[in-house]
Amino acid sequence: MEIGLWLGTFLLMEGMAWFTHKYIMHGIMWNWHESHHVHHKNALEKNDLFSVVFGVLSTLTIIIGAEVEAYRPLLWVGLGIATYGLCYFIFHDIIVHRRIKIKFKAKNSYLKRLIKAHYVHHEVHEKEGAEAFGFLYAPPKYE
Numbered sequence: 001m002e003i004g005l006w007l008g009t010f011l012l013m014e015g016m017a018w019f020t021h022k023y024i025m026h027g028i029m030w031n032w033h034e035s036h037h038v039h040h041k042n043a044l045e046k047n048d049l050f051s052v053v054f055g056v057l058s059t060l061t062i063i064i065g066a067e068v069e070a071y072r073p074l075l076w077v078g079l080g081i082a083t084y085g086l087c088y089f090i091f092h093d094i095i096v097h098r099r100i101k102i103k104f105k106a107k108n109s110y111l112k113r114l115i116k117a118h119y120v121h122h123e124v125h126e127k128e129g130a131e132a133f134g135f136l137y138a139p140p141k142y143e
Contacts, residue, residue: 009080
């Protein structure tokens, strides 16, 4: 059950992230996300506050699940959210946006498709008109 909750949460997070990115970040919270769609040389951007929010929610879920026996399943849900966050950070912040400088060239067609979809998303610098809102999944049309 625990592994299922962890993996299920991890997989469901892509749908949650897509929804949040499309309807929240490119909606009511554009004032935070806009910083991610403009060129700058700052180490941090207002958009990073989303990571803080999701990190706090994940941490609280893990703590509640670890400390309160009746809510133990929340431990695995929180770990699934945290695992998604780690994968998102590695892919989005390190591989795509190179916020940490590493030598990496995508050779895998899956990674190439993800990177292309993300670059297509960033072709639009406005709240409206963007596409490709996923983070760890991109439709085959971005091959």
